[in-house]
Amino acid sequence: MSCDLTDPEISVAYEAITSGQDTNWLILGYHDTRDKISLYSKGSGGLEELRNNLKEEVLYGFLRIENRFVLLTYVSEAVSGVRRARALVHGRAVGALFKAHQIQISASTPNDLTEANVRNRLKLGEPSERPISPSPQTPKRIQNLGNPPSSTNTPPSPSSSTNLSRSIAPQPEVEVDDSAPPSQQQQQQQQLQQQQQEAERRAAVEEAERQAREKGEREQRRAAEQVAREAAQRRAMEEVEKRKIEAADQERKEKAAAEARAKAEVDRKAREEADRKRNEELRTKFAELEKSGKVTLKGYITVQGGGVYFWKRRFFELRGKTLYLYRDETDKLPISKLDLDGQVSGVTDAQSEVLILNSFKVDFKSAESYYFFSDDKKNKEQIVAAIGRYVNVK
Numbered sequence: 001m002s003c004d005l006t007d008p009e010i011s012v013a014y015e016a017i018t019s020g021q022d023t024n025w026l027i028l029g030y031h032d033t034r035d036k037i038s039l040y041s042k043g044s045g046g047l048e049e050l051r052n053n054l055k056e057e058v059l060y061g062f063l064r065i066e067n068r069f070v071l072l073t074y075v076s077e078a079v080s081g082v083r084r085a086r087a088l089v090h091g092r093a094v095g096a097l098f099k100a101h102q103i104q105i106s107a108s109t110p111n112d113l114t115e116a117n118v119r120n121r122l123k124l125g126e127p128s129e130r131p132i133s134p135s136p137q138t139p140k141r142i143q144n145l146g147n148p149p150s151s152t153n154t155p156p157s158p159s160s161s162t163n164l165s166r167s168i169a170p171q172p173e174v175e176v177d178d179s180a181p182p183s184q185q186q187q188q189q190q191q192l193q194q195q196q197q198e199a200e201r202r203a204a205v206e207e208a209e210r211q212a213r214e215k216g217e218r219e220q221r222r223a224a225e226q227v228a229r230e231a232a233q234r235r236a237m238e239e240v241e242k243r244k245i246e247a248a249d250q251e252r253k254e255k256a257a258a259e260a261r262a263k264a265e266v267d268r269k270a271r272e273e274a275d276r277k278r279n280e281e282l283r284t285k286f287a288e289l290e291k292s293g294k295v296t297l298k299g300y301i302t303v304q305g306g307g308v309y310f311w312k313r314r315f316f317e318l319r320g321k322t323l324y325l326y327r328d329e330t331d332k333l334p335i336s337k338l339d340l341d342g343q344v345s346g347v348t349d350a351q352s353e354v355l356i357l358n359s360f361k362v363d364f365k366s367a368e369s370y371y372f373f374s375d376d377k378k379n380k381e382q383i384v385a386a387i388g389r390y391v392n393v394k
Helices: 008-018 046-052 081-097 115-121 158-168 182-292 377-388
Strands: 025-029 038-043 058-065 068-075 103-107 295-305 308-319 322-326 336-339 344-349 359-364 370-373
Touching: 008 025, 008 038, 008 058, 025 046, 046 058, 046 115, 058 081, 058 115, 068 081, 103 115, 182 377, 295 377, 308 377, 344 377, 359 377
Parallel strands: 068 103
Antiparallel strands: 025 038, 025 058, 058 068, 295 308, 295 370, 308 322, 322 336, 344 359, 359 370
16 A cells, blocks of 8 residues: 655645745645545645545645644545555555654544644643743742752752751741740740751752652663663574575575576486487488488478579489479479589578477579478488588588
8 A cells, every 4th residue: 555755846845834934824634535645725824724635535745834744634524444455555655754743633624624623732822822931939938848849860868958948948937036035935936946956857869769769760761771682682693594594595596596597408418418429320320321322211301492582392312412303292203303412501590580390491503592390300411411521511
């Protein structure tokens, strides 16, 4: 289910949106094709204009809102199940092309694409809102010492407990009244000291808890990194093993191919040697028949030459050093004869020239060439061997 996203207008519109130009949305569709996706429309009117250009089919959109980017897959409720499945696969390819998107939204009606819904998904406020930078807050003085905020990363040491409590928690407004009786002043001092100790204890507890959380997170990260390293090592080892197997398989294939070529070469040489021996035997046989004055070879063959450029089937007799051609085997007189003694300059295969099986060509020194083809391979080999005896014979 691969798709074609090669339409150059797609990349032009995408570049315009991501580079901050006026264009801030585009829509892609199929144009009644199966897998070719091209640019339908684009504009600068934002989400509302994009919604107005939606159609009852499978579409893909890309939208910019306040420098944030949305990838849209729109599958109308009227679309069939097969096209829905194809849209799921093709949507991934579109998402891989539009890499700048922060979120992906799937919709089946324009009502699914409200301004509030899209902005909420992008974690943006209403269009009129603007982010406000937080201003530093002045610590408030409190009547009773409450829970202090988290302290620094290093646990407080006994020598720095007082300073730590002062830097963490606001100072209570409990003061020692010099005009009060001594017993009341002592009570106030004890109360102040207890409050400071409680603040230091809570700060130490919170710091210990924070460090424990950070330690747990570090251990989790280390464990995850270890798992990832082990997985990467396994993949690397599997890749090495795969390459070894592929190399061994390639070596086996090359060895088998080399053995096949060697065997084919041996078979070819064996065939050539067998043909050579058979031709030699035929030449010897024909030489003996020639000496006796008998017909060396006879039968039917198809011929072209001698001023006739049509194929003619003839009965032939090779007697002595002359090839006699008859209309059929009942004729007493030949219609033509070819003197072979000292006249043949070559006998070659002619299949690639005339495109006929079992064909061959006889070249003469002082006459035009003749073409022949036999009824089968065996007859061809016999005739070629018989006529070939006269090549270059003076």
